Amino acid sequence: MRHLKLLRIRTVWMLTAILTLAALQTAAQAPARFIGTITATGNNQLTVKTDAGQSYNVTPAANIDIKRIAPGERDLSKAEAIPFSDLAVGDRALVKLDPSSLSGTLQAVQIIAIKKADVTERQEQEREAWQRHGIGGLVKSVDEASGTITVATGAGQTLKTVTVHTTDKTVMKRYAEGSVRYADAKPAPINAIQPGDQLRARGEKSPDGSELAASEVISGTFRNISGLVSSINTADGTFVVKDLMTKKDVTVKVPRTAQMKQLPEQMAKMLAAAMKGEANGRAPGGARPAGGPPMGNAGEASPSMERMHAQGRSNELQTMLSRAPEITIADLKKGDAVMLVSTQGSNEVTAITLLAGVEPLLQSPAESQNLLSNWSMGTTDTEAASQ
Numbered sequence: 001m002r003h004l005k006l007l008r009i010r011t012v013w014m015l016t017a018i019l020t021l022a023a024l025q026t027a028a029q030a031p032a033r034f035i036g037t038i039t040a041t042g043n044n045q046l047t048v049k050t051d052a053g054q055s056y057n058v059t060p061a062a063n064i065d066i067k068r069i070a071p072g073e074r075d076l077s078k079a080e081a082i083p084f085s086d087l088a089v090g091d092r093a094l095v096k097l098d099p100s101s102l103s104g105t106l107q108a109v110q111i112i113a114i115k116k117a118d119v120t121e122r123q124e125q126e127r128e129a130w131q132r133h134g135i136g137g138l139v140k141s142v143d144e145a146s147g148t149i150t151v152a153t154g155a156g157q158t159l160k161t162v163t164v165h166t167t168d169k170t171v172m173k174r175y176a177e178g179s180v181r182y183a184d185a186k187p188a189p190i191n192a193i194q195p196g197d198q199l200r201a202r203g204e205k206s207p208d209g210s211e212l213a214a215s216e217v218i219s220g221t222f223r224n225i226s227g228l229v230s231s232i233n234t235a236d237g238t239f240v241v242k243d244l245m246t247k248k249d250v251t252v253k254v255p256r257t258a259q260m261k262q263l264p265e266q267m268a269k270m271l272a273a274a275m276k277g278e279a280n281g282r283a284p285g286g287a288r289p290a291g292g293p294p295m296g297n298a299g300e301a302s303p304s305m306e307r308m309h310a311q312g313r314s315n316e317l318q319t320m321l322s323r324a325p326e327i328t329i330a331d332l333k334k335g336d337a338v339m340l341v342s343t344q345g346s347n348e349v350t351a352i353t354l355l356a357g358v359e360p361l362l363q364s365p366a367e368s369q370n371l372l373s374n375w376s377m378g379t380t381d382t383e384a385a386s387q
Contacts, residue, residue, distance in 0.1 A: 034056065036048040036092075036093065037049055037091070044059055046093070058108045060084045060111075067082070068080045069114060071119050091113050096108065133205065134200055135153045138198060139151055139193055147190060148165055149190070165213050170215060171217070172187060172218075174188030174218070180341070188219075193219045198220055225241060226244050226337075231334060244362060248347075250349060251348045252340065258351045261354070262356045327356060337359040339362075
């Protein structure tokens with residue numbers, strides 16, 4: 001009996017020690033402050049998932065300070081005090097914990113929140129600003145001495161060359177390897193830009209659109225691939241595509257962060273027709289596109305009006321791509337036609353952006369590269385502001 005009693009005491013002691021160690025380990029894993037996205041609310045509690053994937057359940061301290069700040073704003077004096085109940089799923093939050101709570105229930109003494117609705121609104125404003133005042137395309141040449149960059153922008157009939165002028169006041173950034181997220185971009189000088197890079201710039205355009213005085217430039221080195229899927233391995237998240245340009249097989253890894261879209265058949269045909277510039281700028285079927293320029297005696301638009309119309313068509317192409325349905329690698333099938341932007345590599349690459357259902361576009365793979373380069377890169381600072 002005594003032996004059994006000692007065994008029970010020892011067992012209880014061991015369980016207590018294990019639970020205490022687990023609690024200490026959990027506490028050690030909880031930093032004094034962290035940034036993440038609110039994934040759950042209720043019962044006077046929040047669940048916040050950090051960008052590294054760690055989730056924390058926190059409750060408000062009695063003296064908690066909660067502020068709502070606009071995306072991109074750094075001055076907390078401009079923040080607005082809000083109640084704990086205003087925090088919602090999808091909001092970004094910087095959480096500061098009460099140090100005395102790290103050994104038990106995590107209590108927040110301060111939360112700086114960026115509302116999801118504010119982020120969405122800011123993103124729309126940024127996209128509109130880049131669309132109205134920006135250009136995107138492939139770099140043809142760089143003149144470091146004069147600070148100018150020549151860019152091929154548009155596709156098909158909208159293809160043109162734009163000279164981008166930079167100064168010491170121009171914000172110059174470079175995408176991180178394998179990422180088209182603005183939040184991952186880092187400052188970089190003009191000599192980091194190379195011919196063949198993808199580039200976006202915004203600023204003041206000349207009346208004819210052939211020059212741009214840039215307030216901001218962001219660039220990166222990526223690979224454009226167009227071809228047919230020859231095999232798929234959903235278990236390890238890869239597929240093989242035969243590159244139409246190199247005629248070689250390329251293994252493509254699809255990470256969770258990859259942006260994948262499926263073009264509906266009619267949309268793909270419209271994009272292909274737009275790139276070909278059928279009937280001297282007329283829409284498929286011979287009708288002049290809505291909002292198009294007046295036609296001269298010979299049925300041609302005046303040069304300046306045609307340039308404006310070409311820019312409008314280019315913007316429409318990017319809008320169509322952005323609105324296409326999202327897919328995953330499980331939706332791909334052998335024989336599917338795809339176009340993608342990926343990391344550099346000869347036989348193995350990582351997908352960043354992918355379009356499926358692009359059979360009509362593969363008739364002009366070179367022009368398709370310009371189409372993807374305009375659409376695929378992130379250009380808003382909202383992501384960075386919410387980090």
